[in-house]
Amino acid sequence: MSEKEMADDLVTDEQNSQIIRKTLVKKLIAFIQLYALYIIIFGELGPGGGFQGGVILGSSIIIYILIFGLEEGRKRISQKASDLFSSTGALIYGGVGLLAILFGGHFLQYSALPLGEPAVANHYGIMAVEIGIGITVAATMIILFCEMIGRD
């Protein structure tokens, strides 16, 4: 092959490997996030829970930022959005607790919420709290990662 053809081969090899990584990540992110949601919701019946699922959820966005670059990642989830989400999850936690006070129980007494029998209300209360924790942890992981790589 002539030199020009060999150089062209090298360039397309680089783009090919990037294409492999980018396609792989695009296909994988949905499964990673589904797995993360599974771990958050089924945390009371098996290993898992809010924190673990939140970390996996955050890492799905982090792998997107790693492969596609910080600007691409910022288009998907802006700085304002991640700051807002990190406060929202913890506010859900505090909100559920204060809601329990409003319905006559003690703080975080899920059985006082009017969602059916005390055991069922307990179940829903714990699930709401876990989802809140998951959102906060995911947003915090994204904020930490973007801060660490975003400056020189």
Next chain:
Amino acid sequence: MMEFILAKYNYWIYVIIMMIGFYAVIAKSNLIKKIIGLSVFQTSVFLLFISIGKVDGGTVPIYQGTEAVYINPLPHVLILTAIVVGVSVTAVAFALVVNIYREYGTIEENAILEMIKHDD
């Protein structure tokens, strides 16, 4: 004497891990290595906590409907919280190291102390 060591082999492992972490915190001069040592140090404490929850012949602590011996789930819950705390400490430590690097241009503690001596 040998039974004393062999029967409690897990505690000996935790002590060794803790001392490795503590040595890294004290003796290494690179700040990142200090953070790693701190993390190893905390991990050994977590392992100790989890190991005390084991009950002989116990099964997973999810209600099986019948009379069964369950392992103690409380230490697991405590350690989940402590792991989150450990992750937060590591995150804050790394943020501080990034700031130190921007100020001084190096993350070797000996070099930083040299630079400070000429400051004030």
Next chain:
Amino acid sequence: MTEHLPVLVIIIPLVLALIAPVAGRLNRIYSWAIALLATLFSFVGSVLLLHQVMYSGTISYWMGGWEPPWGIEYVIDYFSGFVLVIVSFLAVAVTIFARKSVADEIDEKKIPAFYGVYLLFIVGLMGMIVTGDIFNLYVFLEISSLTGYALVAMGKRRKAPLAGFRYLVIGTVGATFILLGIGYLYIATGTLNMADLGARLPGLFNSKLVITAFAFFAIGFSIKIALFPLHTWLPDAYTYAPSAVSALMASTGTKVGAYSFIRIIFTVFGVQVFLNQWVSVPYFFLIIASVAMLVGSILAIAQTNIKKMLAYSSVSQIGYIILGVALMNPIGLQGGLLHIFNHALMKCALFMSVGCIAYKTGITNIADLKGLGFKKPYSMVAFTAGALSMIGIPLTVGFVSKWYLAMGSLENGMWYLIPVIVISSVLMLVYFWRVIDNIFFKAGDAVKMPATPASMLIPTVVVAALCLVFGTLAFIPVNITGKAVLLLFG
């Protein structure tokens, strides 16, 4: 709603701490307003709680409705109510002070995040005071410590992140030791509730497990309160932090650590074991406290930076508090508790007046303070009032606590501790006189000092005035601490 006050005092500021950074994006002043709202709410709530304790006795609140010892409970008795009022009052004072001081010292874009972290620090401290569950204590301890590391690192000086990093490493090692102690106690008794531990531990004091648990607690808490050999993080952390953060941390951080240490010693382990079985432990702490009192003052004399001088002075004051604890008799402990109250007020006034000087000028060298007495009269009078209280002049708060410590030493027959207290006070006179001499009796350069805003002067003068007020109306804190000591001694 008032029956939920123990938990609302913690949760409302926590929720507001999460809203503050978000609201600060709209307008920078909102984050300060939310911080002030949160601290005011806590102060009013804690005064109401102390009032309720004085009329109906100890309050116990079950989190989630689960009965202790299976659930977490929040306990407000005389001791925790007293310290809660102190911490929330000083938080209000420093928050009012912080408005202009922080706007001067910290980058504009970081101010909303600063107030969020600042409120979380206060929430962590108050949670440590209120809780009755020992693992919950560890969680709140870590919340306050982590936010403390971040707050220290936000200082303007070049050395601030390094001071924060060193504080982080030493503080995390201490907190991990406390976690180990909690684990050992759990292995020994199977419970995490403080009152339940106090009921189950008698009878177990011969086992190496419980002795090791106490050793880990002692080391961990000594790191947190900067007791003598383990105090090395404190001077750098207080010196290079922003002025408002120094004022808050110096007056509340170590005091709440001392509160937790006293809780562990008297409620979890109980005073009987220290009088009967582990007799050498109080003696050991007496020696360490005496060394801390002397070495702290000696090291303070050698400093040229006024904040570092005040930091070393804190090291010696912690020695006074531990002296009161180690005396193991009611009067000595009352002296220690009174000193928690007094030192919080005095150090807050001193650091806030230093912050008033440093506003827009950045002056922290003692040599540069020449002649400031007439250019900044109010803050310098506040500094003098705080200095007189630290030395222990009668009619100031410092005298009351030192009197009780001396009476407690005599009660144990340890008259040799009184010269230590006197020598330490004389050393304090030496280094404070150097500063006051520079301020009032030396002529300075004719440099124009910027006017201190009223929002910084008023908290400084109010807290300094309280040092004198509670020195004359001393029966109020003495009354409350007397009842607290009765509860602690069982």
